[in-house]
Amino acid sequence: MRWKRARRSDNVVDARGGGRIGGGKLSLGGIAAIVVLGLLMGKDPLQILGQLGGELMQQLPAPGAGGGQPGDEASEFVRAVLGDTEDTWHALFQAGGRQYQEPRLVLFSGSVDSACGFASAAVGPFYCPGDRQVYLDLEFFRELEQRFAAAGDFAQAYVIAHEVGHHVQTLLGVSARVNAARQRGERVEGASGLLVRQELQADCLAGVWAHHAQRRLDWLEPGDLEEALNAANAIGDDRLQHQTRGQVVPDAFTHGTSAQRVRWFRIGFDTGEPGRCDTFQSARL
Template identity: 60%
Template sequence: MKWGDARRSNNVGSAGGGGGGGFKLGIGGVAVVIVLSLLTGRNPLEMLGLLSQMDPGTQTTEETQAPPADDPTVDFVRAIVGETEDVWGGLFQAQGQAYQPPRLILFSGRVQTACGGASSATGPFYCPGDRQVYLDTSFFDEMRQRLGGGGDFANAYVIAHEVGHHVQTLTGAAQAVDAARERGQEVSGDNGLLVRQELQADCYAGVWAHVAEQRHHWLEAGDIESALNTATAIGDDRLQQQSRGTVVPDTFTHGTSKQRVSWFRKGFDSGQPGDCDTFKAARL
């Protein structure tokens, strides 16, 4: 992936006081927490946040600062975030709307957010409470070494997926899911609102990739496959099979590997956000 020509975003910061020696789980521990969250019907981020808050070193406030300018990983993140800003800015403008970009916060070990405390075990996530994306870039190494994904375009897909959740906040889709949960509606399961929300974010990541490719012609051989391998690696069915040896569709929150690949592909093939309405889709 030839990302060097992308505009660097100024909306990337670094969380102060995070430290690298605090609460931390490996990929195996993440899988266990994910399964527990599926069984209990709780948000994996919420459970991981609670575990992070049990660490006495967790900060209760978080200051952000400029990340190191000479770090190549930071440069990559700023380039991808800049491209999400330009792509979604253009797409929103075409609809007569103004795009309000999120801020991406880099952290190491642990971080405090408006959604609660979280550790690097959480993986990349979006917090609607402060409209910020949080990323410990060590996740890229974990993804390459243990999850069967990795590579620049796969890493870009991960960032674009989280930005897709921000787009859902701007359009009101995220609030509709929250409202359904507050009414007591069951939102998990293989046909539930949580799965539809995650698959739409995958589709939005595909839309971003389509438009960005038209703008830069930066994809190389194997890039698409690396992103699809990553989507496959983080499907509910695969994670459950790896962690507990069985698959329980009633507890899905993100969609199967096949669904995640399919909806990313749908967005990438069309480049149209309107094709990503997973909430109205009869079949996922």
């Protein structure tokens, strides 16, 4: 992937070397957030909470803080991918008569405090609609390669673009509708539930970005697309549940199966049309 062709974003906040807040206690809201994020990532919340014992909350820098250390290629890569998502979504929103509002992406190490609560790196990358920020511990990319056998820079770009897809959903009101259903007491988990549809739509939107990025930059090299598809396949609910539980429980799905994640990313990539990503109206996921 010839990612150095992309414009660098100014919206990356490097909090990896930030100070820590000593003696902080984890609120009930923070615990709830960890449980939810853990379930969404197919991980054991109790294990995550156990890992947090003795850890201190990490303090984020103020808005406008630097976007990575000079010569830090990992943060440069993140800035390049985020910058291109900004270019893509600005153009697509403008074509639809809307204005795109750029999210910030926070690089952290170990743990971080967001508007959605306190989170450990164990939950993986996530988007918080409360502060409209993407949170990423770069160690996740190593886990993606070692645990999920999903190596490659375009696989990493897919992960970032998926979280930006959640930001697009927030701007379009999709996230608010899903949250409203949850607050009404509706069950949102399950193989055809709202959470799965929301996640598959974010996969499709990541594919839409990849389509337009390739047309604009011609930056994909042989094998790059397969890297993204392999990453989508590696983190399906069915595969993760089989690895962690030894069995597949469709009623507990929150992200969709491996095949579904690949299918919806491919729909977005092949068409480049956000309108084709309406998973909520699709009879077939």
